[in-house]
Amino acid sequence: MKIIQPTLLLNEETCHRNIQNMVDKAKKHNCILRPHFKTHQSAEIGQWFRQQGVTKCAVSSLGMAIYFTNAGWKDITVAFPLNVLESDKVNELAKKITLNICIESLETAEILSHFIQHSVNIFIKVDAGYHRTGINTDDFQQIEAILQKINDNPLLNFKGFLQHAGHTYQAKGKLEVDQIHQSTSAKMIALKERFISEYPNLIISNGDTPTCSLSEHFEHIEEMRPGNFVFYDVMQAEIGSCSYEEIAVAMACPVVAKHPERNEIIIYGGAVHLSKERVTNKDGITIYGLVAEPHTSGWGKPIEGLYVKKLSQEHGTIHAPDAFIEKVKIGDILYILPIHSCLTANLIGQYSTLKGKEIGMYRFGF
Amino acid sequence: MKIIQPTLLLNEETCHRNIQNMVDKAKKHNCILRPHFKTHQSAEIGQWFRQQGVTKCAVSSLGMAIYFTNAGWKDITVAFPLNVLESDKVNELAKKITLNICIESLETAEILSHFIQHSVNIFIKVDAGYHRTGINTDDFQQIEAILQKINDNPLLNFKGFLQHAGHTYQAKGKLEVDQIHQSTSAKMIALKERFISEYPNLIISNGDTPTCSLSEHFEHIEEMRPGNFVFYDVMQAEIGSCSYEEIAVAMACPVVAKHPERNEIIIYGGAVHLSKERVTNKDGITIYGLVAEPHTSGWGKPIEGLYVKKLSQEHGTIHAPDAFIEKVKIGDILYILPIHSCLTANLIGQYSTLKGKEIGMYRFGF
Numbered sequence: 266m267k268i269i270q271p272t273l274l275l276n277e278e279t280c281h282r283n284i285q286n287m288v289d290k291a292k293k294h295n296c297i298l299r300p301h302f303k304t305h306q307s308a309e310i311g312q313w314f315r316q317q318g319v320t321k322c323a324v325s326s327l328g329m330a331i332y333f334t335n336a337g338w339k340d341i342t343v344a345f346p347l348n349v350l351e352s353d354k355v356n357e358l359a360k361k362i363t364l365n366i367c368i369e370s371l372e373t374a375e376i377l378s379h380f381i382q383h384s385v386n387i388f389i390k391v392d393a394g395y396h397r398t399g400i401n402t403d404d405f406q407q408i409e410a411i412l413q414k415i416n417d418n419p420l421l422n423f424k425g426f427l428q429h430a431g432h433t434y435q436a437k438g439k440l441e442v443d444q445i446h447q448s449t450s451a452k453m454i455a456l457k458e459r460f461i462s463e464y465p466n467l468i469i470s471n472g473d474t475p476t477c478s479l480s481e482h483f484e485h486i487e488e489m490r491p492g493n494f495v496f497y498d499v500m501q502a503e504i505g506s507c508s509y510e511e512i513a514v515a516m517a518c519p520v521v522a523k524h525p526e527r528n529e530i531i532i533y534g535g536a537v538h539l540s541k542e543r544v545t546n547k548d549g550i551t552i553y554g555l556v557a558e559p560h561t562s563g564w565g566k567p568i569e570g571l572y573v574k575k576l577s578q579e580h581g582t583i584h585a586p587d588a589f590i591e592k593v594k595i596g597d598i599l600y601i602l603p604i605h606s607c608l609t610a611n612l613i614g615q616y617s618t619l620k621g622k623e624i625g626m627y628r629f630g631f
Numbered sequence: 632m633k634i635i636q637p638t639l640l641l642n643e644e645t646c647h648r649n650i651q652n653m654v655d656k657a658k659k660h661n662c663i664l665r666p667h668f669k670t671h672q673s674a675e676i677g678q679w680f681r682q683q684g685v686t687k688c689a690v691s692s693l694g695m696a697i698y699f700t701n702a703g704w705k706d707i708t709v710a711f712p713l714n715v716l717e718s719d720k721v722n723e724l725a726k727k728i729t730l731n732i733c734i735e736s737l738e739t740a741e742i743l744s745h746f747i748q749h750s751v752n753i754f755i756k757v758d759a760g761y762h763r764t765g766i767n768t769d770d771f772q773q774i775e776a777i778l779q780k781i782n783d784n785p786l787l788n789f790k791g792f793l794q795h796a797g798h799t800y801q802a803k804g805k806l807e808v809d810q811i812h813q814s815t816s817a818k819m820i821a822l823k824e825r826f827i828s829e830y831p832n833l834i835i836s837n838g839d840t841p842t843c844s845l846s847e848h849f850e851h852i853e854e855m856r857p858g859n860f861v862f863y864d865v866m867q868a869e870i871g872s873c874s875y876e877e878i879a880v881a882m883a884c885p886v887v888a889k890h891p892e893r894n895e896i897i898i899y900g901g902a903v904h905l906s907k908e909r910v911t912n913k914d915g916i917t918i919y920g921l922v923a924e925p926h927t928s929g930w931g932k933p934i935e936g937l938y939v940k941k942l943s944q945e946h947g948t949i950h951a952p953d954a955f956i957e958k959v960k961i962g963d964i965l966y967i968l969p970i971h972s973c974l975t976a977n978l979i980g981q982y983s984t985l986k987g988k989e990i991g992m993y994r995f996g997f
Binding site: 268269270303325326328345346347348349350351369370372373376396397398431519521522523524527531533536537538540541542543575577578579580582594595596607608611612613614615628629630 | 634635636669691692694711712713714715716717735736738739742762763764797885887888889890893897899902903904906907908909941943944945946948960961962973974977978979980981994995996
């Protein structure tokens, strides 16, 4: 395959291994694996999960749920607070598949109960510490009000409590991730204990790649919902969720200019290819990507001393030591490991495998 | 038009006025206006420029140049360091239109000279202070080496010097923008004086929305190349390039959750809709967008005290005062003014006018 412009490369082998590892982990802990497909957004990559026996998935929008329904998925959770304006999509999906949706307010429950025409499963979205969305796990009053609303309508089936511990993204290493997991788990266990006698079939659904990758404590959890692990990225490697060798995507970018006087290389590859997601590295520098060693097929581990220091719309500015700049030529390809693979994949809209095969994905609004 | 999901609204009237204002400004200063189409990336919006007499444009990639060539544009500058790997596209375009490309190294000039099959105009990209790309304006030795290479090949025509003063994006107000412009202008004037006797037809091409919006000194400049002004955005309003009323795009986003206890509203509208571009506001807070007043048709100025404080993939977290949260309902639409309209438009890939008409745009890789 000849690369001539920013191209999102997918190492199929690494990706399959990441899937296999998470399937094994879920099995080991007796959890349902319901991978979040918002990372890859691809029917074909979804198929790779199916080959490993996965039959349930999560998505982040009703549009994406329709895409995966059309790709044959029959049990989908929209892991996002229900957007009541998309009632037609909810009914269309609920008619066709086992649709699980997330509710976190009585207001939403009332609107849903009003428009729903087919049976749908409801997760109550709870907040066990991340403080983005969800009802506080100890706000029994609000939870009971929603349960009442659900029980009043035979088309609404209470499925359980769903939480996302997104604050693990601020952690470093297994110990810190485990500490957060321990704190959220205590809250989820208390919640479960409070409602299990009344709802013996309720499940706890937990998702986030750091916890699912690093922790070994899932006794109280029926369902795991990680997403990013399918590709991983620099952010996950910095957290410690994966090694750099486990990152399954890289953006191949042509070198278009060199500025040795300020240790900079300019690549064709900017914010519209990589996204402006950033992390602070161990030296306190804000970086927008790392540069991986080129291999005969694909790429290897990050090259010491190189990083993406700035992104404009189409330009990427790479910091590189003298010795590297001296060797690099205009037209060479650099392999950029993305900070956040979900956003990078979403921007590019397709993958190229190392064998040059193109893999498509869901496009919002099209 | 019923909005049910994140929708990029375009106020046609404001957009037409922004175009008209820049056309008038270029005329007043006797400059060619070569608007940068990387902001809107739309054949239809390009047509609005044509209606105002604009016949030249700039783009940021060869793919985008092909898109606008297909839309009838016959004089296009690719305002990005030439990507030598896309030689086929260069030849395809050079055969069909007046193609202007940017060179900033002898290495690139040599490769270009080797593969070029049709006549092409060359701008030497110079650096007058931004330090992203370009040869230092006083590096006459390198400039002369490139000119020699251009002169050696009859298919290569030296057109002039091109610079982008992207450091005006760090300025606040007309005075600071003018100071930067004065400093870059001094360098461009010295460069012109050095080469004008040998190349009497050379032109100076300058682009950046703050300078073109605010400055009144373009005596030494033959061509203006601003892009963002077509829509403007929060970043430009913060610099002072425009008023908030001149921002021509807003993302309409449904409210999906409310958390009054922490003054937060959650919208369906995240990093995949708005981009993770951010600015620091006057209170030192990092913001990812502002919330505009809803009008009967469209939106008005920003609502005091509200801002986008955080973005996940699909979630936007709005900071809002108590009084606002009390009134807002699940399913209401909030109008988000984007920080950087170029990145937001690129993510969504289409516009909806206030009359509900859909306007398409170039899609990278498709």
